[in-house]
Amino acid sequence: MGEIGYDVAHLLGTSILLVSFALLYQRRLTSLINAFAVQSVLLAAAAAWQGWIQASPHLYLTALIALVLKAVVIPVALHRIIARLGIHRTIERVLGVASTLALAVGLVALSLALVLPLAGEAAALTREDLALALSVVLLALLMMISRRNAIGQVVGFMSLENGLILAAIGVKGMPLVVEMSVAFAVMVAFIIFGVFFFQIRERFDSLDVQYLERFRGEGDR
Amino acid sequence: MGRGPVAALIYGGSGVAALLVTGVAFAFLIQGDSPWHLKIPIGPPGLGASLVLDGLSAVFLLAVGLAGATASVFGWGYGRDGAHKPGHHGPAPARVLPFFPLFLAGMVMVLLAGDAFGFLFGWEVMSVASWLLVLSTHDEPETPRAARLYLVMAAIGSLCLMVSFGLLAGPEAAFSFTAMREQGVGDGLTALAVVLAVLGAGSKAGLVPLHIWLPLAHPAAPSHVSALMSGVMTKVALYGLCRILFDLAGMPDWWWGALLAALGSLTAVAGVLYALLQDDIKRLLAYSTVENVGFICLSLGLALMFKADGKPVIAALAFSAALLHVLNHSLFKTLLFYGAGAVVAATGTRSLETLGGLIHRLPRTAPLLLIGSAAASALPPLNGFASEWLGFQAILNGPQLSLWGLKVGVMVVGVFAALAAALAAACFLRFFGIAFLGRPRSAEAVAAQEVTAPLQLAMVVPALLCVLVGILPGLVLRLLHDAAAIAVGTALPASGSLGWLWLAPVGQAGGLAGNSYSGFFVLLVAGGLALLVFRLIRRHAASGLRRADAWGCGYPPVGPVSQYSGASFAQPLRRVFASGVFQAREQVSMPEPGETGAASHLLRWRDPAWDFVARPVWATVDWLAGRLNHLQFLTIRRYLMLMFATLVTLLAIMAVLA
Structure with missing residues (x-):
């Protein structure tokens, strides 16, 4: 199993990272959500593959949760929100594509430099997975701070969670209950964000979070 | 009122516990055991905590236990009805009672801790509890500011100590003292840890220039708490300093000792000069604490220098002098603060200028305070002399250091120490003379009444111990053997052929030069001579007591304001020493001829x-x-x-x- 198992897992992990890059430069919200859905499908595939090579059936359940929840339910819901709010044509201002991508490459290099020597004794597979997962997490954070639109930030948050799951499935013996609770937490966060979108929209006629700044309870600054 | 039984229970419990602690520490020191270890299951996760009693902590534990026991007695008597003059009550007992045992427990915890977590936890308990005790007098105008300053300084000190321990623990996170001792973390980090330890523990102990909170906070608390803060809490801080510099940080560099000795000599002189300028008796005593802490730090600095120089026997002499002074200062400073508390209870005032003539009104407190004052002035045969004498023996061995700068430096430090000792005598002469002799300067002083029996008992015990330790310092010195062995690697050799009545660190194997002293024979000679003089005077002078009006240069008898006052007693020393450093300025305004207003004399000085x-x-x-x-x-x-x-x-x- 060794060689091919390692190669496929590596391929899937790298694809997830590649989609993270794609997420960074999407300008339209719809394509952003689609890219996120693709990432989630890849994550589900990676989890299923890990379940196969580690012979741990509970990872299939993880894959199923990722597929249903993050590849289907959340993207569809986000699409509907965008349609109801009438912002599906909105073009988001992103930091310059070139500079963002350059920064992202730097972050990937950093995580490789950090993880590869640290986990020297761990299995090669775990090591690569950890480096990829850390890169995904850092790119998702970068995305959260480079987006102004609340939906963009939520997608960034979800992508960050994808990175965490990727790290979790790479480690042998991660109990299912952890993944379940993470998935549940994401679900709850999504619901709260959904309610929040409509509330912001109702008050400010925009999802741009900078309108929120004026309404903090710290006096008239 | 319902507070009687509760107070009796709390103070009784604290007193018994403190006596127990004293007994354990004493028994440990007598036996000279190997350290006692006790693992306790609670503590930070993965590390646990441990209690360790060794020779060094036992010495400090002895001081804490003794002072805790007498302070419990004093506190119980102090809080009872009738101990105070009508109209002048101490703080409400509910503000003192809960925190007093906590304060004691925090100090014991610091001394017994076998790891950095336990140490810092106890340190924080001690700081916060004492802060709350200071705040118990919050309705006095100066207290809130003093308490705030104290809290800020305590936080800074704790932060420094925390970082210091963190540095010493190194990347392995060796927080237990045993592990910390065995690993070295490199010269640079150790140096930083040492400087931080001096800052952290020094700010708690009152090293100049980190002392600013001490003379404000110590006097603000009720007197038995002041006694503990001044007499013992500063010692717990010095314990932290000893533990880190002598034990945990490994072999010292010469500059550790130089730093400590320089700061110590500065502290000693500055502290006693401040004390000379004070009018508030409790603040005077607090400043005198600063002076004594300076002397102890100076001796510790000498010990570090000799240890670094490879002269362990002289280092043991200096270290033993420091520890002996720790014990002695805790004895006479608690006694003096109880005495000040008794004066406050009897008169309701702390100002020296309103006291006077108390020797007639407080006939039992006065001799006890006289013993305390004489001990603080380092007069033989009392205990203060024994430890300062030992310290000077170490200073006189200074030329044996190999670095030329240090040879000269130690002599300069010695000059400072001698100046401080002389000024301390002047300071306590002024304290006792103005408060107890002469004629009363106010109606409160006239109406003073002797304090109750528990208060007297709390003073008698440390006074007796002051005399005892002064007469037989050699016996007490034996208790310090283990501590010196831990700190500098060797104990001070026993007093050679002269026997246990003598302090004689002379001609030992380590190349000690010096002379010898016996408190017992000094007492015999001084007592014999005093008796002789007394007899002669009684025989040749008129017997019987005669009282007459004072000669007023022809003017009608003037009131007690014409007496020498505290400010006028200090004036010569103030003009010589304080006009530069403290910018002491006097302003006299005389009324024009024909005007009927009073003349005024304004005195101002500031702390640099x-x-x-x-x-x-x-x-x-x-x-x-x-x-x-x-x-x-x-x-x-x-x-x-x-x-x-x-x-x-x-x-x-x-x-x-x-």
């Missing part, structure tokens, strides 16, 4: 530590806080960006280090 240390630091903190204030009004994305940047920076550091 405020101008050169405290204010710049506070201005910097204020400025930084003003800058950081902007961080409160960023956008959400900016906050996320800051967090992201922090994360990436930390990861980058990790990547580089790995």
